[in-house]
Amino acid sequence: MIWPGNPGLSAATWLLGAVAFLYAARTSVHELVRSTGQAIAGPLRAISRWLSAAADELHARNRAVLLGQARREVEARIEREFERVSGLVTRDLDGYPSLQRKLQDEIACMEEDYKKCGEVPPASPDWVEAVAAVARVKSGNEMVQKILADISTSINVMHDKSLAEYRRAYKSRHRILGRFLPFWRSVERTLSRVDQKLEGLRSSAAIVDAQMDKYGEITANSDRVAHALTVSAFTQLVVSLLVLAVAAGGAFVNFKLIALPMSEMVGAGDILAGNLRTSEVAALVIILVETSMGLFVMETLRITNLFPPIAQLDDRMRRRLLWVSGTLLIVLAAVEASLALMRDMLIADKQALIQSLALGAEQVMIADKWVGNIPTIGQMVLGFILPFALAFVAIPLESLIHSARTVGGVIALALMRLLAFVLRLVGHIAKHTSRVLITLYDLIIVVPLMIERLGKRAVAEVSPPVAPALEAEEGRRAS
Amino acid sequence: MRIVFSHLAPLLLALVVALLAGCGDARNHAHAVYVLIDTSGTYAQEAVKAHRIVNYLLGTLNPGDSLAVARVESRSFSEKDIIAKVTFDQRPSQANAQKRAFQAAVDAFLKGVQGSRYTDITGGLLQGAEYLNESGAGTKTLIVFSDMQEELDQNTVRDFPIDMTGIRVIAVNVVKLRTDNADPRRYFGRLEAWQQRLEDAGAKEWRVINDLERLDPVLARR
Numbered sequence A: 001m002i003w004p005g006n007p008g009l010s011a012a013t014w015l016l017g018a019v020a021f022l023y024a025a026r027t028s029v030h031e032l033v034r035s036t037g038q039a040i041a042g043p044l045r046a047i048s049r050w051l052s053a054a055a056d057e058l059h060a061r062n063r064a065v066l067l068g069q070a071r072r073e074v075e076a077r078i079e080r081e082f083e084r085v086s087g088l089v090t091r092d093l094d095g096y097p098s099l100q101r102k103l104q105d106e107i108a109c110m111e112e113d114y115k116k117c118g119e120v121p122p123a124s125p126d127w128v129e130a131v132a133a134v135a136r137v138k139s140g141n142e143m144v145q146k147i148l149a150d151i152s153t154s155i156n157v158m159h160d161k162s163l164a165e166y167r168r169a170y171k172s173r174h175r176i177l178g179r180f181l182p183f184w185r186s187v188e189r190t191l192s193r194v195d196q197k198l199e200g201l202r203s204s205a206a207i208v209d210a211q212m213d214k215y216g217e218i219t220a221n222s223d224r225v226a227h228a229l230t231v232s233a234f235t236q237l238v239v240s241l242l243v244l245a246v247a248a249g250g251a252f253v254n255f256k257l258i259a260l261p262m263s264e265m266v267g268a269g270d271i272l273a274g275n276l277r278t279s280e281v282a283a284l285v286i287i288l289v290e291t292s293m294g295l296f297v298m299e300t301l302r303i304t305n306l307f308p309p310i311a312q313l314d315d316r317m318r319r320r321l322l323w324v325s326g327t328l329l330i331v332l333a334a335v336e337a338s339l340a341l342m343r344d345m346l347i348a349d350k351q352a353l354i355q356s357l358a359l360g361a362e363q364v365m366i367a368d369k370w371v372g373n374i375p376t377i378g379q380m381v382l383g384f385i386l387p388f389a390l391a392f393v394a395i396p397l398e399s400l401i402h403s404a405r406t407v408g409g410v411i412a413l414a415l416m417r418l419l420a421f422v423l424r425l426v427g428h429i430a431k432h433t434s435r436v437l438i439t440l441y442d443l444i445i446v447v448p449l450m451i452e453r454l455g456k457r458a459v460a461e462v463s464p465p466v467a468p469a470l471e472a473e474e475g476r477r478a479s
Numbered sequence B: 001m002r003i004v005f006s007h008l009a010p011l012l013l014a015l016v017v018a019l020l021a022g023c024g025d026a027r028n029h030a031h032a033v034y035v036l037i038d039t040s041g042t043y044a045q046e047a048v049k050a051h052r053i054v055n056y057l058l059g060t061l062n063p064g065d066s067l068a069v070a071r072v073e074s075r076s077f078s079e080k081d082i083i084a085k086v087t088f089d090q091r092p093s094q095a096n097a098q099k100r101a102f103q104a105a106v107d108a109f110l111k112g113v114q115g116s117r118y119t120d121i122t123g124g125l126l127q128g129a130e131y132l133n134e135s136g137a138g139t140k141t142l143i144v145f146s147d148m149q150e151e152l153d154q155n156t157v158r159d160f161p162i163d164m165t166g167i168r169v170i171a172v173n174v175v176k177l178r179t180d181n182a183d184p185r186r187y188f189g190r191l192e193a194w195q196q197r198l199e200d201a202g203a204k205e206w207r208v209i210n211d212l213e214r215l216d217p218v219l220a221r222r
Helices: A007-024 A026-091 A093-117 A127-136 A142-219 A223-266 A278-300 A315-359 A370-391 A394-444 A446-462 A466-478 B002-023 B041-060 B092-111 B121-135 B178-182 B184-200 B212-220
Strands: A271-273 B031-038 B066-072 B082-087 B139-145 B167-172 B205-209
Touching: A007 A026, A007 A394, A007 A446, A026 A093, A026 A142, A026 A223, A026 A394, A093 A142, A142 A223, A223 A278, A223 A315, A223 A370, A223 A394, A223 B092, A271 A278, A278 A315, A278 A370, A278 A394, A315 A370, A315 B041, A315 B092, A394 A446, B031 B041, B031 B121, B041 B066, B041 B092, B041 B139, B041 B212, B066 B092, B066 B121, B082 B092, B082 B121, B121 B139, B121 B167, B167 B184, B167 B212, B178 B184, B184 B205, B205 B212
Parallel strands: B031 B066, B031 B139, B139 B167, B167 B205
Antiparallel strands: B066 B082
């Protein structure tokens, strides 16, 4: 206390002293606060700008990779469709000339038969006119009547003969027409086959057209395609993860099947880390080797394309690799089946031992019924099948890797942009906080500032030319 | 992506190196158990109960573990007092066969157990410590199935410091003697004296378990 016994006066003295000090230090404090704000805001803004630029670059690169990947996929699909079309053409339309010849032969045959069927109108008999002349004779001559009666008889006989002949001719024509039927059917069949093949070709052509349209959009760098591909990548990632989770469940079952019997091979006493036994690691390695073999099988079958060197191999080498990896997979599956059997035996042995230890007497073995063998057989079958099932992991794995690239890029991009925004925001806050602090500072020393302003105004009235310069200086400080 | 990855690569590398470094586990995980069965005087009739402990151990010990059963008699610091000993094979099937043979050997001994005149527990402990240290196991347990009443003849010298470093000692079925019933301080004093002696000898742990059901969690802890 400056004035003992008078705290009010002491406080006022302190306040005056402090305000005087703050007023004296005003310029330096303003500079300090302003430069601190700038020191914080400047680097943050720079980092934010760098992050934004990096995000833009990343976006461009992501887009290029996404479109490139999609282009490769579409190219592969178009190539496959062309191969299919080529196969169709080779397989189906290769026999088209013979088909055409057959059709022509059948048509020629039908034409010939048709011609044979043609009805030839019977020629009018020559004696009709003679009969007419005799009939015009106007006499009751018996001779004429007799002749006419003979003619009538002859005509009747001739009529019957002609009718029979006519019917025979029609019968033969009908027979020929009857022979047409299988030809018609054959022609119909042949034509429907041709139609079917052409339909397949047409649908393949439609697929190629659709893919070509997509390819066109990709090469045109369309935003719509980029967005669709990104969404598709997210879907693929989710689906792949689900399938891989199922596969992981299968691998876990597989692991449980072989972990215990593996201790017969590598020993049960060694522990690598924590509670992880060597036998468990060995079981895990076997499962991973099986998965790798499955991966190679899928790769050599050209179902997946994870290893470019395998895809570049010639067909003979690829087939060899397929045989090798396939054989190894089968051998490993057989080993697993036998390990599954051994697991069952080991568990049974352990149970028998524990029973004998618990009861301390010779145990009567219960006779094995066929029902008791079902789990053993089931384990063996599982042990054999699971490696092959795991081989198919290659497909979702490839899908996961490809889609993770896109999804990871999108997430990284979003994070970078978010970080850039946050940094810019923090920079702005720092800058504006420094301004607020300066204003608050001036508020504390408002009384001396007012006095200063009044003093300056008085001086300005005395010497006007100096005032603008001072005001300009004041304005500069305020800004 | 490459930009981000290039920044993360050193971090990932460091993580992988750290994980690989953590993979090696230098500890010995094998468990060696030495069971001392008191066959002296009236305690000889209690010895049959030891059969339960041995069977429990046979059921829980893993391939690579070691087990020995020895008797305490007038002078117990001798290999001849070891009834059966085995280090189980690494293969579970072989280990099971060894356990059956071990069980048969212990059963045969317990059926024909004869009481000795004196009780040399210290000698048995020394023999057990020697066996356990030789086994090189990571966890060493010595189970003493006795009333912990040591009685030595005049020529047997056991009043010297012993070394039980790193070994946990579990006294099981420490029955009360007639004199203990008259003055329980004798019983507690006896156990206290043993605790003091074993702690001085560097034993890792000293426990008294009279209810055999409580032995499981103690043995399960390594």
